Amino acid sequence: MSTLADLLEARTAEAEPTLVEPIERGRIRCYACGHECPIPEGAAGVCKVRFVREGRLHVPWGYVGGVQCDPIEKKPFFHAHPGALAYSFGMLGCDLHCSYCQNWVTSQALRDPQAISPPLTASPAALVADAKRLDARVVVSTYNEPLITSEWAVAIFKEARRAGLMTGFVSNGNGTERVLHFIRPHIDLYKVDLKSFDDKHYRQLGGRIEPILFTIRRLYELGVWLEIVTLLIPGFNNGIDELKRLTAFIASVSPDIPWHVTAFHKDYRMSDPENTTPEMLMEAAEIAKQAGLRYVYAGNIPGGVGDLENTRCHQCSTLLIERYGYLIRSYTIAPDGTCPACATPIPGRWGTQFDGQIASSPFLPGTRRLRTF
Ligand code: SF4
Numbered sequence: 447m448s449t450l451a452d453l454l455e456a457r458t459a460e461a462e463p464t465l466v467e468p469i470e471r472g473r474i475r476c477y478a479c480g481h482e483c484p485i486p487e488g489a490a491g492v493c494k495v496r497f498v499r500e501g502r503l504h505v506p507w508g509y510v511g512g513v514q515c516d517p518i519e520k521k522p523f524f525h526a527h528p529g530a531l532a533y534s535f536g537m538l539g540c541d542l543h544c545s546y547c548q549n550w551v552t553s554q555a556l557r558d559p560q561a562i563s564p565p566l567t568a569s570p571a572a573l574v575a576d577a578k579r580l581d582a583r584v585v586v587s588t589y590n591e592p593l594i595t596s597e598w599a600v601a602i603f604k605e606a607r608r609a610g611l612m613t614g615f616v617s618n619g620n621g622t623e624r625v626l627h628f629i630r631p632h633i634d635l636y637k638v639d640l641k642s643f644d645d646k647h648y649r650q651l652g653g654r655i656e657p658i659l660f661t662i663r664r665l666y667e668l669g670v671w672l673e674i675v676t677l678l679i680p681g682f683n684n685g686i687d688e689l690k691r692l693t694a695f696i697a698s699v700s701p702d703i704p705w706h707v708t709a710f711h712k713d714y715r716m717s718d719p720e721n722t723t724p725e726m727l728m729e730a731a732e733i734a735k736q737a738g739l740r741y742v743y744a745g746n747i748p749g750g751v752g753d754l755e756n757t758r759c760h761q762c763s764t765l766l767i768e769r770y771g772y773l774i775r776s777y778t779i780a781p782d783g784t785c786p787a788c789a790t791p792i793p794g795r796w797g798t799q800f801d802g803q804i805a806s807s808p809f810l811p812g813t814r815r816l817r818t819f
Contacts, residue, residue, distance in 0.1 A: 459507035477624040480657025493594040495539035509565040519772040525794030529803035533577035536589025570605035588616035603632040621661035642683040643692035675706040693737035702793035709746035724750040759785035773806035
């Protein structure tokens, strides 16, 4: 019987040439993520989905681990076409191993025997046609870490751009100069999960903080629309000093970058910490505002965080977008992307009008263009 690893091994293409480099002792260095693994013949990188055979780096191709239609607010992007539908696909595997992962079925499929997620054969044309059929405005690579499957995402994004759709990554931000350079011509939106501001915490999750901070700075310089999320986990990353440093860092890149601080619910293997309370989110949001961030949101507790689900003009405080969870209740941003009261430009990617909301909760698109192995 084929294992999941066997199935995935058959679904590969050769890596993008700029993401590989032959190094000493016949190894190949991969630059798709911040690990920059030196991979010997016959072995795989930390992510377990990129591997070397006969001197070549093979990378995931031709499948998805799952597809779902999400409100763009779920990604979350709050400053990019509010109300739009985000056609969201994932592959399998991740370069970190966060015990609280909310996408563990796809991200940990090759590490955790309980995480069973059969791959579905797919093509860029079929995925994009499906996205168009459902009136999606954005195609998003998410659910697993998209950087480690960048080649496949770029193939889909090229097709999506040709069809007039926007594109995005929902990512842990463990990038490199090379991979950001590779994706930049094809990507509009990028969400980075900034999990902590402590390198020790990142090492517990299997990473380092420096590549994530690099990615945030670089994406901003490259002009990709960037929003940052921190899942607030009591006892892990909610120390006041850590939150001060984390939010000051974001503000130092730009006070216009939206920061979402979201509530942890006991999940996967991390059942020790208590759930995040609305008060904890509000305290973190206050720290962020004091650090200078202009657009601060609290998530995962709809209706429980006061005004922190809404967008207000940072200049005059006029209510611009009112939300309840992922639901848009009102929208008043002017057609030129400014505040209707004081004409201050509001950072983001806005349409000339609000086109309504196709769905305020996720739904499955159906599987008629996809088949399982
Ligand atoms: S994507 Fe990252 S973890 Fe995977 S092989 Fe490349 S450098 Fe290593």
